[in-house]
Amino acid sequence: MVVAKPGRMDAVVDFELTEDQQTIRKAVAELAAKFDDEYWLAKDEAHEFPTEFYEAFARGGWLGITTPEEYGGHGFGITEAALLLEEVSASGGGMNAASSMHLSIFGMHPVIVHGSEELKRENLPRIVNGDLHVCFGVTEPGAGLDTTRITTFARRDGDDYVINGRKVWISKAMESEKVLLLTRTTKFEDAKKKTDGLTLFLTDLDRSKVDIRPIRKMGRNAVSSNELFIDDLRVPAAHRIGEEGQGFRYILDGLNPERMLVAAEALGLGRAALRRAVRYGNEREVFGRPIGMNQGLQFPLADSLARLDAAELVLRKATWLYDNGKPCAREANTAKYLCADAGFQAADRALQTHGGMGYSEEYHVARYFREARLLKIAPLSQEMVLNFLGSHVLNLPRSY
């Protein structure tokens, strides 16, 4: 027995951020703070891309945080990327701010890992300096969450491919020069395995071949979400990423990071909402007494603070696992669920704390609330996370 008993112990779990990480966090917060809530309110109302904000972060070199140094980036991991997007969101910029750069931060991962040297030299430095806007063309109306069901088809034609199909919920397509486009080069029914026969391209979003229609939506209106109608888009084979038919595998690598980054954005949004709620609770007086003195107001906010902290811990653990090359699907999905849940709840309670004023856009919590709601359905719904955990972690049988 004694053998198993611990003697004097060293520090156990070290939850401290590294100095680099603390510096990143601080610097990002300071830069983001230059763009206040009024800026975001105006951009959201005008449905206008936050160019000034985006350029400031490009100038600061932040867009290349995860890009390898040989292409002008800093080569940091998901942990740092998550800190960046969390702070950007927490500044009050929320999803408008995060989505304006989200893809630049990690969307190029498949290109970095599987792209040709030429493709990388041509694109990555322009991503880093902010000159190149790219959108992510994966989701399709018919495919639901099973990406293997997409039908957008790339037909080989000499040195080119000719692509036809339809995509939906493509963020920032309006503002993008290029698209990271997932297609089928073998039809679902002809593929040996359902995950075979998908091919990924990084190519120009040629407006003469691609009709881009923005979707009217409830929030995050500074960055467009679009439907794409692709009609005979001709793409040189050189724009293909990696091998033909391997596209699904390339995308798959990015799923967990994607969930962690969205979790970070939800977390930041919750922090922003909570900050507003506390400020209002302290400033707003009714009968000479700040409403923040009411338990009925304090407890829900205290609970939200604790929930956000808990969600943050799971997120940090997930990014730490990923950056250390360990399996993290369980933690990444749990973090997405917890952060989206805690973030929305904080926004909802912040709105409630403001009473009638919460409904007015001028207090900004309404904007946070509209944006936070998105994260419970995108990039995948909370129910899908539960399905994943139930099936793949608890090994429960297939659902009815």
Place this chain on the structure above:
Amino acid sequence: MVVAKPGRMDAVVDFELTEDQQTIRKAVAELAAKFDDEYWLAKDEAHEFPTEFYEAFARGGWLGITTPEEYGGHGFGITEAALLLEEVSASGGGMNAASSMHLSIFGMHPVIVHGSEELKRENLPRIVNGDLHVCFGVTEPGAGLDTTRITTFARRDGDDYVINGRKVWISKAMESEKVLLLTRTTKFEDAKKKTDGLTLFLTDLDRSKVDIRPIRKMGRNAVSSNELFIDDLRVPAAHRIGEEGQGFRYILDGLNPERMLVAAEALGLGRAALRRAVRYGNEREVFGRPIGMNQGLQFPLADSLARLDAAELVLRKATWLYDNGKPCAREANTAKYLCADAGFQAADRALQTHGGMGYSEEYHVARYFREARLLKIAPLSQEMVLNFLGSHVLNLPRSY
């Protein structure tokens, strides 16, 4: 013992709507159905008053449902008024539709009960035929929920009063010709009782004296919410309702009906959202199987249906009590809490059921969701309802 034992019993509680009530319900639903979701989406996006809708209901004579017959109305009770607004909201018109006529339905209650014959003859028929739009000028930024704390002051000056002050969250002020305006004619600090010294007017909203500024808000955008800056508005004493100093009492009569009507609107909104969710669940197929077959989707919707039904029962009980001259504060407040809660939850679940599409305005649940959220804070927050019930029904001591 036997004496107390029931012998053969007659029908006990009769929950059936009367024939009149069923007819009203049906007729309203049919008329409202002429204005579809696209109509409301367009009005909401354009921030445009639903004139066509309003006039259709005016032509149908519905605006006078509670107005006494001698003034052109039908003299029905709150039960019928609640059915009307519930169906209007449930049609998909939601709060935009309900708010366009809300005040015409019951807002004139103080005038009917306490107003001069002249005031009634002059205004009520025009309310009924829809020609006269009125808004309700009570809420003030400084007063919170304690109406006695308002400071808008009406100074007597010969046969007139001269009014100065500020109001907030005044629905439909932009579109209104007149305002039902609550003022103080004795300052709070000079009043014997805090509820004394308030005086109510029904007068013209003279744009040269009243600056009306719409509030940018999260939803219900077809009907404006406004701040009013009143600067030396001169009002003839003839526009005063009842006695000077008794205004608070006149308003008080209307509080419970107000809560019941808002509850009905929340209930209708929940029904509309649930209908959409069910339709989408049945239509939307993933892998050749309607998503409505998933328990994970079915149970929350089933639960929402049951909650809405429960809330409806409490609401019916409350309106029945009111129309039968019985105390109903407990039931009216409970109904407001339950309906706002169930209505928002149904909207939230409907949005979730739609997955990504729920976030798009084109599926309308996003609009319901934005509107349903309002009812958890207006006309009073859920927390205030709980405070009321805790203090006045459970007789718990004053809060800290």
Place this chain on the structure above:
Amino acid sequence: MHWKLSDEQNAYQEAFRDWLAGVAPLSIIRGWLDSDDVSAFESRFVADDWAGVGVAESLRGQGGGLVELALTAEELARAAAPSATWLATVLAVPALAGRADLLAATFGGETVALLVPADVIPDTAAPLTVDASGAITGAVPRVLAGGTARRFVVPARERGELVLRLVDAQDDGVRRTRRRLLDRTRSIADVVLDAAASEPLSVDGTQVLRDAAARAAVLVAADALGATARMLELAVEYSKQRKQFGVLIGSFQAVKHAAAMMLVDVEAARSVVYFAAASVAGADPDALLHAAAAKAQVTAAGVRDADSALTLHGAIGYTWEHDLHLFYKRAKLDEQLCGAPGKWNDLIADGLALV
């Protein structure tokens, strides 16, 4: 529309509540529960003539209907009084229609119970099989009042058809094993029939079981209502005497809001339960949906509110001496009794016309 109970019903509720207060104060009930023998209460309940209330005169009852039964269930729960025998009987007795002898025996105190598991919706239990001689073999776990019933009404399949047959609990072919529940105010037993003799009952089995399901939903919901209402009373009382930091805890907004939310649930539950009772009694076409909503909503709220009450009481509520846990456990069991909310939600989902 008409939104109140009749004076007669109010009078009945009051009289029954008074009777319970006299015959079964909690101090006495605790004695019965600890000794695991509630027969004293049950015989007194029969002797004082309450057993037939809410049962049609055609069934040798005293008239009245489901609303009276719901009032009875609510009061029994409010008193934490034993009720397995009563509930089992009122659910099973319609199966004895036309059998004057059995009905007389039943209201004389010989409990009759449906031989179905206590945790399923009565009409979804798997029927047993009858052989040519009318002997029945099969095992049914967790039968409400299964340990004390004198007779069982057994859903069985005969030539492919669902029928109800009567088995004498004292038949040699009947073995039963009491199962202890956390809530001791109700009792169940596993019952095994080993070629037990049975006689036919001349009622439409399908119909009787369907009615039993709807009635069970309403009565268990009424039980949860009674338990919750009582827990709210206890929590409010407590919060008016117990002080913290020198002030009554009832003055803390968090406490006040929690209590008010319980009140909201009780208010809603009362409307839902009596609406469903009237709807089932009046054979409204949607009666089953109304009953399902009552069962799913009210028992789920009961569980929620039981936790609130426990939290409002603090540690005192966790002590054996305090009465709260009697109602707490009762509310918890009500959630499962005669089908958990999820099972009733299935029914409601059908009402939604979801595929």
Place this chain on the structure above:
Amino acid sequence: MHWKLSDEQNAYQEAFRDWLAGVAPLSIIRGWLDSDDVSAFESRFVADDWAGVGVAESLRGQGGGLVELALTAEELARAAAPSATWLATVLAVPALAGRADLLAATFGGETVALLVPADVIPDTAAPLTVDASGAITGAVPRVLAGGTARRFVVPARERGELVLRLVDAQDDGVRRTRRRLLDRTRSIADVVLDAAASEPLSVDGTQVLRDAAARAAVLVAADALGATARMLELAVEYSKQRKQFGVLIGSFQAVKHAAAMMLVDVEAARSVVYFAAASVAGADPDALLHAAAAKAQVTAAGVRDADSALTLHGAIGYTWEHDLHLFYKRAKLDEQLCGAPGKWNDLIADGLALV
């Protein structure tokens, strides 16, 4: 950053879990609980040398710290093992610093406990008063392990200052009354001191109690984590064997989602508990807030998940024979033990800098 326990700690957890499995399977534990005597377990726990794990060597412990204690708490709860004595001791023992004799006795099995109510945050309990002769008089309800402790560490006020004094539980001036809890794996007693003799303890009382509060929060949260993790295991196992309508209930989305939500809570709880443990152990300036968040969040989630587990089990979970209720009651008590979430939320609200 570094996100895993050390190999040593994992080895310890495993070894302790194995020991529990061998010495205290549920069948044995149930026997102890029914006979209301857990001393057999407690002496074996001491004899096999677990008592000093996580206690500094300066206190005659075996080293390690709050993380090891949290691992111990989690495993004790996962096994539904008696833990009142252990918890009381690890919270009180720092008060004996420098008293080699008492420390030796303590780890020899003579339980020492703080004389504070089990349901308040330890450092918020009202101190008793000491007379000139050092005699203490006063009543303290619901003391953890109050019925079995050999010594009490008593927060007292002496010349306006908070001090800790030691009272021998066998002193004539000490009267104690056991209070039965619904969760029998923990025990409390009301303790009355009637001019009980006491001796001073040479520690900073305020500091010791503040530490005790933070440690209590972490350890009760760890207990809730262990109980919840075990309930999740039980629910998942059950849903993989139990069939309904011919399919495993685990395949119903409603069941799957409920179980997955429990998993999410457990995942979060584990991060929160061990983060708080490390934070308190490392005397992080925000340590108390971290501990408060752990107590408030994890024990509240435990209650939520206990209900989910019960629902997933259906009626079977309500039967005395089934083990679920042991963990269910444990999770419920953890919510109240050492301060309900509301009390800890007060602390967190301060952290929000709300007025």
